Amino acid sequence: MNFQIPIPTDSEGFYSLRCPHCKGRFKAQAGDIDAEETIDLFCPSCGLMAESSNFTPPEIIEHATIIVKNYAQEQMFKAFKQSSKKLKGSGIKIKVTKPKEELPKILTEDENLEEITLICCDKTIKLDLDQIASVVYCPYCGVN
Template identity: 30%
Template sequence: MESFQLKVTIPSDEDGCILLRCPRCGELFKVAVDNYEDDSVLDIHCPLCGITAGNFLTQDVIDLALAKTANAVMPELEKELKRELGKMGNGLISFDVKMDYGEEPEKPIQQAIEALQKVTCKDCERVSKVSPALAMSSYTCPYCGIGQFNGF
Protein backbone atom coordinates (compact mmCIF):
# COMPACT_ATOMS: atom_id res chain seq x y z
CA MET A 1 0.00 0.00 0.00
CA GLU A 2 1.30 3.45 -0.86
CA SER A 3 1.49 6.22 1.67
CA PHE A 4 -1.22 8.84 1.69
CA GLN A 5 -1.91 12.09 3.44
CA LEU A 6 -5.20 13.43 4.76
CA LYS A 7 -5.94 17.01 5.67
CA VAL A 8 -8.31 18.01 8.46
CA THR A 9 -8.99 21.73 8.59
CA ILE A 10 -10.02 23.21 11.93
CA PRO A 11 -12.30 26.20 11.32
CA SER A 12 -11.49 29.46 13.07
CA ASP A 13 -13.92 31.97 14.52
CA GLU A 14 -14.38 35.59 13.39
CA ASP A 15 -11.22 36.57 15.31
CA GLY A 16 -9.08 33.86 13.69
CA CYS A 17 -9.03 31.63 16.79
CA ILE A 18 -9.40 27.84 16.94
CA LEU A 19 -10.97 25.85 19.76
CA LEU A 20 -8.74 23.58 21.85
CA ARG A 21 -9.40 21.30 24.83
CA CYS A 22 -7.03 20.34 27.63
CA PRO A 23 -6.61 16.56 27.81
CA ARG A 24 -6.01 16.73 31.56
CA CYS A 25 -8.69 19.03 32.97
CA GLY A 26 -11.03 19.39 29.98
CA GLU A 27 -10.84 23.20 29.87
CA LEU A 28 -11.92 24.70 26.53
CA PHE A 29 -9.99 27.69 25.21
CA LYS A 30 -9.08 29.33 21.92
CA VAL A 31 -5.79 30.44 20.44
CA ALA A 32 -5.11 32.49 17.33
CA VAL A 33 -4.18 30.38 14.32
CA ASP A 34 -1.28 32.71 13.46
CA ASN A 35 0.21 32.35 16.93
CA TYR A 36 -0.48 28.60 17.06
CA GLU A 37 1.52 28.07 13.87
CA ASP A 38 4.26 30.56 14.85
CA ASP A 39 7.66 28.92 15.37
CA SER A 40 8.35 31.16 18.37
CA VAL A 41 5.55 29.43 20.31
CA LEU A 42 7.26 26.28 21.57
CA ASP A 43 4.35 24.79 23.53
CA ILE A 44 0.69 25.47 24.14
CA HIS A 45 -0.34 25.66 27.80
CA CYS A 46 -3.77 25.03 29.29
CA PRO A 47 -5.03 28.32 30.75
CA LEU A 48 -6.58 26.52 33.73
CA CYS A 49 -4.08 23.86 34.85
CA GLY A 50 -1.02 25.17 32.97
CA ILE A 51 0.13 21.83 31.52
CA THR A 52 1.59 21.41 28.06
CA ALA A 53 0.51 18.47 25.98
CA GLY A 54 1.16 17.05 22.57
CA ASN A 55 -2.52 17.13 21.72
CA PHE A 56 -5.09 19.78 22.61
CA LEU A 57 -7.48 18.70 19.85
CA THR A 58 -11.20 18.57 20.58
CA GLN A 59 -13.09 15.30 20.25
CA ASP A 60 -14.88 16.35 17.05
CA VAL A 61 -11.52 17.00 15.35
CA ILE A 62 -10.26 13.57 16.41
CA ASP A 63 -13.52 11.91 15.27
CA LEU A 64 -13.31 13.60 11.85
CA ALA A 65 -9.68 12.54 11.41
CA LEU A 66 -10.52 8.93 12.31
CA ALA A 67 -13.53 8.88 9.93
CA LYS A 68 -11.47 10.31 7.05
CA THR A 69 -8.74 7.77 7.71
CA ALA A 70 -11.16 4.82 7.80
CA ASN A 71 -12.87 5.99 4.60
CA ALA A 72 -9.53 6.24 2.81
CA VAL A 73 -7.90 3.07 4.17
CA MET A 74 -10.65 0.45 4.16
CA PRO A 75 -11.20 0.29 0.36
CA GLU A 76 -7.42 0.14 -0.18
CA LEU A 77 -7.06 -2.59 2.45
CA GLU A 78 -9.76 -4.65 0.76
CA LYS A 79 -8.02 -4.31 -2.64
CA GLU A 80 -4.66 -5.28 -1.14
CA LEU A 81 -6.10 -8.34 0.62
CA LYS A 82 -7.85 -9.49 -2.56
CA ARG A 83 -4.65 -9.08 -4.52
CA GLU A 84 -2.51 -10.99 -1.99
CA LEU A 85 -4.98 -13.74 -1.10
CA GLY A 86 -6.01 -14.22 -4.72
CA LYS A 87 -2.57 -15.75 -5.37
CA MET A 88 -3.05 -18.37 -2.66
CA GLY A 89 -4.90 -21.62 -2.83
CA ASN A 90 -5.04 -24.65 -5.09
CA GLY A 91 -7.83 -26.59 -6.78
CA LEU A 92 -9.38 -27.64 -3.43
CA ILE A 93 -8.98 -24.47 -1.40
CA SER A 94 -9.65 -20.90 -2.45
CA PHE A 95 -9.83 -17.60 -0.65
CA ASP A 96 -12.35 -14.85 -1.19
CA VAL A 97 -12.18 -11.51 0.61
CA LYS A 98 -15.44 -9.81 1.48
CA MET A 99 -15.19 -6.89 3.85
CA ASP A 100 -18.36 -5.47 5.30
CA TYR A 101 -17.69 -1.86 6.08
CA GLY A 102 -19.77 1.22 5.61
CA GLU A 103 -18.50 4.66 4.97
CA GLU A 104 -17.94 6.56 8.20
CA PRO A 105 -19.87 9.83 8.43
CA GLU A 106 -17.52 12.82 8.27
CA LYS A 107 -19.26 15.31 10.54
CA PRO A 108 -18.03 18.88 10.07
CA ILE A 109 -16.22 20.52 12.96
CA GLN A 110 -18.33 23.04 14.83
CA GLN A 111 -17.02 26.08 16.68
CA ALA A 112 -19.81 25.93 19.26
CA ILE A 113 -18.12 27.71 22.17
CA GLU A 114 -18.75 31.44 21.91
CA ALA A 115 -18.86 32.26 25.64
CA LEU A 116 -15.09 32.62 25.84
CA GLN A 117 -13.60 36.00 26.64
CA LYS A 118 -10.73 37.58 24.73
CA VAL A 119 -7.67 38.25 26.90
CA THR A 120 -4.23 39.69 26.14
CA CYS A 121 -1.13 38.39 27.90
CA LYS A 122 0.76 41.16 29.72
CA ASP A 123 4.07 39.38 29.04
CA CYS A 124 3.97 38.17 25.42
CA GLU A 125 1.09 40.46 24.32
CA ARG A 126 -0.65 37.65 22.43
CA VAL A 127 -4.43 37.30 22.36
CA SER A 128 -6.29 34.15 23.37
CA LYS A 129 -9.81 33.35 24.56
CA VAL A 130 -10.50 31.79 27.94
CA SER A 131 -13.54 31.22 30.13
CA PRO A 132 -14.96 34.38 31.74
CA ALA A 133 -14.11 33.04 35.23
CA LEU A 134 -10.43 32.71 34.29
CA ALA A 135 -10.40 36.05 32.49
CA MET A 136 -11.62 37.81 35.67
CA SER A 137 -9.20 36.05 38.02
CA SER A 138 -6.02 34.34 36.89
CA TYR A 139 -5.01 32.09 34.03
CA THR A 140 -1.89 30.71 32.39
CA CYS A 141 -1.08 32.27 29.02
CA PRO A 142 -1.49 29.52 26.40
CA TYR A 143 1.53 30.81 24.44
CA CYS A 144 4.23 31.75 26.96
CA GLY A 145 3.01 29.79 30.01
CA ILE A 146 3.31 32.76 32.38
CA GLY A 147 0.53 33.18 34.92
CA GLN A 148 -1.68 36.24 34.45
CA PHE A 149 -3.51 37.80 37.38
CA ASN A 150 -6.49 40.01 36.65
CA GLY A 151 -7.70 40.62 40.19
CA PHE A 152 -9.36 43.71 41.49
Template identity: 35%
Template sequence: MEETRFEIRIPCDDDGFILLRCPRCGELFKLTAEDMESNETLDIYCPSCGLCANNFLTQDVIGLALAKTSNYAMDAIAQQLQAFAKKNSSGLVRFEVKANREREPEPPIRAAIEALQIVTCHDCGREAKVPPALAMSAYTCPLCGIGQFNER
Protein backbone atom coordinates (compact mmCIF):
# COMPACT_ATOMS: atom_id res chain seq x y z
CA MET A 1 0.00 0.00 0.00
CA GLU A 2 1.27 3.45 -0.86
CA GLU A 3 1.86 6.18 1.69
CA THR A 4 -0.18 9.35 1.40
CA ARG A 5 0.62 12.65 3.07
CA PHE A 6 -1.61 15.66 3.53
CA GLU A 7 -0.42 19.18 4.11
CA ILE A 8 -2.47 21.30 6.47
CA ARG A 9 -1.50 24.93 6.71
CA ILE A 10 -2.02 26.49 10.12
CA PRO A 11 -2.25 30.27 9.81
CA CYS A 12 -0.19 32.63 11.97
CA ASP A 13 -1.50 35.75 13.66
CA ASP A 14 -0.19 39.22 12.76
CA ASP A 15 2.84 38.69 15.03
CA GLY A 16 3.76 35.33 13.45
CA PHE A 17 2.44 33.09 16.25
CA ILE A 18 0.47 29.83 15.83
CA LEU A 19 -2.37 28.91 18.19
CA LEU A 20 -1.88 25.75 20.28
CA ARG A 21 -4.04 24.02 22.91
CA CYS A 22 -2.96 21.85 25.83
CA PRO A 23 -4.54 18.38 25.61
CA ARG A 24 -4.62 18.11 29.41
CA CYS A 25 -5.90 21.45 30.76
CA GLY A 26 -7.19 23.05 27.54
CA GLU A 27 -5.11 26.23 27.94
CA LEU A 28 -4.52 28.18 24.73
CA PHE A 29 -1.11 29.63 23.94
CA LYS A 30 0.93 30.56 20.88
CA LEU A 31 4.44 29.90 19.57
CA THR A 32 6.19 30.96 16.39
CA ALA A 33 6.57 28.38 13.63
CA GLU A 34 10.32 28.98 13.65
CA ASP A 35 10.58 28.10 17.35
CA MET A 36 8.40 25.02 16.93
CA GLU A 37 10.54 23.69 14.07
CA SER A 38 13.89 24.74 15.53
CA ASN A 39 16.48 22.13 16.49
CA GLU A 40 16.83 24.01 19.79
CA THR A 41 13.27 23.08 20.75
CA LEU A 42 13.36 19.57 22.14
CA ASP A 43 9.88 19.58 23.69
CA ILE A 44 6.91 21.91 24.01
CA TYR A 45 5.36 22.56 27.43
CA CYS A 46 1.97 23.93 28.43
CA PRO A 47 2.48 27.33 30.08
CA SER A 48 -0.31 26.62 32.56
CA CYS A 49 0.06 23.01 33.74
CA GLY A 50 3.62 22.33 32.49
CA LEU A 51 2.61 19.21 30.53
CA CYS A 52 5.09 18.10 27.89
CA ALA A 53 3.10 16.49 25.07
CA ASN A 54 3.53 15.42 21.46
CA ASN A 55 0.31 17.03 20.28
CA PHE A 56 -0.85 20.56 21.05
CA LEU A 57 -3.12 20.82 18.01
CA THR A 58 -6.43 22.69 18.27
CA GLN A 59 -9.77 21.03 17.50
CA ASP A 60 -9.93 22.94 14.18
CA VAL A 61 -6.71 21.31 12.97
CA ILE A 62 -7.72 17.84 14.17
CA GLY A 63 -11.18 18.18 12.56
CA LEU A 64 -9.69 19.23 9.23
CA ALA A 65 -7.20 16.33 9.30
CA LEU A 66 -10.00 13.84 10.01
CA ALA A 67 -12.18 15.27 7.22
CA LYS A 68 -9.31 15.13 4.70
CA THR A 69 -8.43 11.52 5.56
CA SER A 70 -12.08 10.43 5.52
CA ASN A 71 -12.64 11.96 2.09
CA TYR A 72 -9.44 10.43 0.73
CA ALA A 73 -10.27 6.97 2.10
CA MET A 74 -13.85 6.98 0.79
CA ASP A 75 -12.68 8.12 -2.66
CA ALA A 76 -10.04 5.36 -2.74
CA ILE A 77 -12.61 2.72 -1.73
CA ALA A 78 -15.04 3.93 -4.41
CA GLN A 79 -12.29 3.76 -7.06
CA GLN A 80 -11.36 0.20 -6.08
CA LEU A 81 -15.00 -0.93 -6.13
CA GLN A 82 -15.56 0.65 -9.55
CA ALA A 83 -12.43 -1.05 -10.92
CA PHE A 84 -13.68 -4.39 -9.53
CA ALA A 85 -17.12 -3.86 -11.07
CA LYS A 86 -15.62 -3.01 -14.48
CA LYS A 87 -13.34 -6.07 -14.38
CA ASN A 88 -16.21 -8.43 -13.51
CA SER A 89 -18.93 -6.93 -15.73
CA SER A 90 -18.98 -9.75 -18.32
CA GLY A 91 -19.84 -12.65 -15.98
CA LEU A 92 -23.15 -14.14 -14.89
CA VAL A 93 -23.18 -12.01 -11.76
CA ARG A 94 -22.93 -8.27 -12.21
CA PHE A 95 -21.61 -5.88 -9.65
CA GLU A 96 -22.63 -2.23 -9.85
CA VAL A 97 -21.25 0.65 -7.79
CA LYS A 98 -23.18 3.81 -7.07
CA ALA A 99 -21.08 6.20 -5.04
CA ASN A 100 -23.11 9.26 -4.20
CA ARG A 101 -22.05 10.02 -0.67
CA GLU A 102 -21.51 13.56 0.53
CA ARG A 103 -17.96 14.54 1.19
CA GLU A 104 -16.94 15.74 4.63
CA PRO A 105 -16.62 19.54 4.66
CA GLU A 106 -13.00 20.74 4.88
CA PRO A 107 -13.29 24.24 6.35
CA PRO A 108 -10.12 26.33 6.23
CA ILE A 109 -8.40 27.07 9.51
CA ARG A 110 -8.55 30.72 10.45
CA ALA A 111 -6.15 32.53 12.71
CA ALA A 112 -8.05 32.77 15.97
CA ILE A 113 -8.04 36.10 17.73
CA GLU A 114 -7.10 35.44 21.30
CA ALA A 115 -6.32 37.95 24.02
CA LEU A 116 -2.84 36.56 24.62
CA GLN A 117 0.19 38.52 25.77
CA ILE A 118 3.73 38.21 24.44
CA VAL A 119 6.19 37.11 27.12
CA THR A 120 9.95 36.58 26.95
CA CYS A 121 11.57 33.74 28.87
CA HIS A 122 14.30 34.89 31.28
CA ASP A 123 16.20 31.62 30.71
CA CYS A 124 16.06 30.84 26.97
CA GLY A 125 15.23 34.34 25.72
CA ARG A 126 12.52 33.16 23.32
CA GLU A 127 9.01 34.60 23.05
CA ALA A 128 5.59 33.01 23.42
CA LYS A 129 2.04 34.27 23.82
CA VAL A 130 0.25 33.24 27.01
CA PRO A 131 -2.97 34.34 28.74
CA PRO A 132 -2.56 37.67 30.60
CA ALA A 133 -3.29 36.05 33.98
CA LEU A 134 -0.29 33.74 33.51
CA ALA A 135 1.91 36.53 32.18
CA MET A 136 1.21 38.60 35.31
CA SER A 137 1.87 35.77 37.77
CA ALA A 138 3.75 32.58 36.89
CA TYR A 139 3.93 30.30 33.87
CA THR A 140 6.07 27.55 32.41
CA CYS A 141 8.08 28.58 29.37
CA PRO A 142 6.56 26.56 26.50
CA LEU A 143 9.96 26.18 24.84
CA CYS A 144 12.41 25.36 27.65
CA GLY A 145 10.03 24.17 30.40
CA ILE A 146 11.47 26.43 33.12
CA GLY A 147 9.07 28.21 35.45
CA GLN A 148 8.87 31.98 34.97
CA PHE A 149 7.71 34.40 37.63
CA ASN A 150 6.58 37.98 37.21
CA GLU A 151 9.16 40.13 38.94
CA ARG A 152 7.07 43.29 39.09
Protein backbone atom coordinates (compact mmCIF):
# COMPACT_ATOMS: atom_id res chain seq x y z
CA MET A 1 0.00 0.00 0.00
CA ASN A 2 1.30 3.41 -0.96
CA PHE A 3 -0.12 6.44 0.84
CA GLN A 4 1.15 9.95 0.23
CA ILE A 5 0.30 13.10 2.15
CA PRO A 6 1.09 16.32 0.35
CA ILE A 7 2.82 18.91 2.51
CA PRO A 8 0.78 22.11 2.35
CA THR A 9 2.27 25.28 0.91
CA ASP A 10 1.15 28.87 1.16
CA SER A 11 -0.66 30.58 -1.71
CA GLU A 12 2.69 31.34 -3.40
CA GLY A 13 4.12 27.79 -3.19
CA PHE A 14 6.33 28.21 -0.11
CA TYR A 15 6.72 25.56 2.60
CA SER A 16 6.61 26.69 6.22
CA LEU A 17 9.78 25.57 8.00
CA ARG A 18 11.08 25.70 11.58
CA CYS A 19 14.69 25.32 12.68
CA PRO A 20 15.17 22.27 14.93
CA HIS A 21 17.89 24.18 16.83
CA CYS A 22 16.69 27.75 17.47
CA LYS A 23 13.00 27.22 16.51
CA GLY A 24 13.21 30.16 14.07
CA ARG A 25 10.57 30.12 11.37
CA PHE A 26 10.99 30.81 7.67
CA LYS A 27 9.59 29.72 4.33
CA ALA A 28 11.26 28.30 1.24
CA GLN A 29 9.91 27.51 -2.19
CA ALA A 30 8.56 23.97 -2.44
CA GLY A 31 10.47 23.23 -5.65
CA ASP A 32 13.77 24.15 -4.00
CA ILE A 33 13.12 22.02 -0.90
CA ASP A 34 11.87 19.05 -2.94
CA ALA A 35 14.89 19.09 -5.26
CA GLU A 36 17.02 15.93 -5.10
CA GLU A 37 20.15 17.91 -4.23
CA THR A 38 18.50 19.45 -1.14
CA ILE A 39 19.40 16.99 1.61
CA ASP A 40 20.43 19.34 4.40
CA LEU A 41 19.36 22.90 5.18
CA PHE A 42 20.94 25.72 7.13
CA CYS A 43 18.77 27.86 9.38
CA PRO A 44 18.62 31.46 8.07
CA SER A 45 18.66 32.72 11.69
CA CYS A 46 21.26 30.65 13.57
CA GLY A 47 23.15 29.16 10.60
CA LEU A 48 23.11 25.62 12.04
CA MET A 49 22.55 22.69 9.68
CA ALA A 50 20.19 19.69 9.88
CA GLU A 51 18.48 17.27 7.50
CA SER A 52 15.76 19.07 5.57
CA SER A 53 13.07 16.78 7.05
CA ASN A 54 13.99 18.05 10.53
CA PHE A 55 12.75 21.52 9.54
CA THR A 56 9.11 20.36 9.31
CA PRO A 57 7.08 22.36 11.86
CA PRO A 58 5.16 20.41 14.53
CA GLU A 59 1.77 21.68 13.34
CA ILE A 60 2.37 20.13 9.90
CA ILE A 61 3.41 16.83 11.49
CA GLU A 62 0.24 16.93 13.61
CA HIS A 63 -1.83 17.71 10.50
CA ALA A 64 -0.33 14.72 8.65
CA THR A 65 -0.76 12.44 11.69
CA ILE A 66 -4.50 13.18 11.79
CA ILE A 67 -4.81 12.43 8.06
CA VAL A 68 -2.99 9.09 8.51
CA LYS A 69 -5.10 8.19 11.55
CA ASN A 70 -8.33 8.89 9.64
CA TYR A 71 -7.11 6.80 6.69
CA ALA A 72 -6.11 3.87 8.93
CA GLN A 73 -9.46 3.93 10.73
CA GLU A 74 -11.33 3.97 7.41
CA GLN A 75 -9.32 0.99 6.12
CA MET A 76 -9.97 -0.99 9.33
CA PHE A 77 -13.69 -0.15 9.13
CA LYS A 78 -13.85 -1.43 5.54
CA ALA A 79 -12.01 -4.64 6.46
CA PHE A 80 -14.27 -5.39 9.46
CA LYS A 81 -17.37 -4.55 7.45
CA GLN A 82 -16.36 -7.08 4.78
CA SER A 83 -15.63 -9.70 7.47
CA SER A 84 -19.03 -9.15 9.08
CA LYS A 85 -20.74 -9.76 5.72
CA LYS A 86 -18.81 -13.04 5.24
CA LEU A 87 -19.86 -14.26 8.69
CA LYS A 88 -23.58 -13.66 8.08
CA GLY A 89 -25.55 -16.83 8.75
CA SER A 90 -22.71 -18.48 10.68
CA GLY A 91 -24.10 -17.59 14.09
CA ILE A 92 -21.28 -15.13 14.74
CA LYS A 93 -22.36 -11.53 14.77
CA ILE A 94 -20.04 -8.54 14.43
CA LYS A 95 -21.40 -5.03 14.73
CA VAL A 96 -19.23 -2.48 12.95
CA THR A 97 -19.78 1.25 13.27
CA LYS A 98 -18.03 3.84 11.16
CA PRO A 99 -15.40 5.72 13.21
CA LYS A 100 -15.76 9.46 13.62
CA GLU A 101 -13.27 11.24 11.42
CA GLU A 102 -11.08 13.84 13.13
CA LEU A 103 -10.69 17.03 11.13
CA PRO A 104 -7.12 18.17 10.59
CA LYS A 105 -6.35 21.56 12.08
CA ILE A 106 -6.49 24.44 9.64
CA LEU A 107 -2.99 25.58 8.82
CA THR A 108 -2.79 29.35 8.68
CA GLU A 109 -0.35 31.42 6.69
CA ASP A 110 2.08 33.73 8.44
CA GLU A 111 1.47 37.08 6.78
CA ASN A 112 4.37 38.90 8.50
CA LEU A 113 7.07 37.39 6.33
CA GLU A 114 8.93 39.27 3.60
CA GLU A 115 10.50 37.69 0.51
CA ILE A 116 14.23 38.03 0.03
CA THR A 117 16.37 36.72 -2.81
CA LEU A 118 19.63 35.03 -1.87
CA ILE A 119 22.34 36.07 -4.30
CA CYS A 120 24.62 33.10 -3.53
CA CYS A 121 22.15 30.42 -4.71
CA ASP A 122 19.67 32.63 -6.62
CA LYS A 123 16.76 31.36 -4.51
CA THR A 124 13.93 33.15 -2.72
CA ILE A 125 12.91 32.61 0.89
CA LYS A 126 10.52 34.38 3.27
CA LEU A 127 11.69 35.69 6.63
CA ASP A 128 10.32 37.72 9.50
CA LEU A 129 11.33 41.39 9.34
CA ASP A 130 13.37 40.99 12.55
CA GLN A 131 15.39 38.21 10.92
CA ILE A 132 16.09 40.29 7.82
CA ALA A 133 17.53 43.10 9.98
CA SER A 134 20.18 40.72 11.37
CA VAL A 135 22.56 38.26 9.71
CA VAL A 136 20.79 35.92 7.28
CA TYR A 137 22.30 32.55 6.36
CA CYS A 138 21.40 30.87 3.08
CA PRO A 139 19.37 27.70 3.81
CA TYR A 140 21.02 25.94 0.85
CA CYS A 141 24.74 26.74 1.15
CA GLY A 142 25.06 28.37 4.59
CA VAL A 143 26.66 31.59 3.31
CA ASN A 144 25.79 34.72 5.30
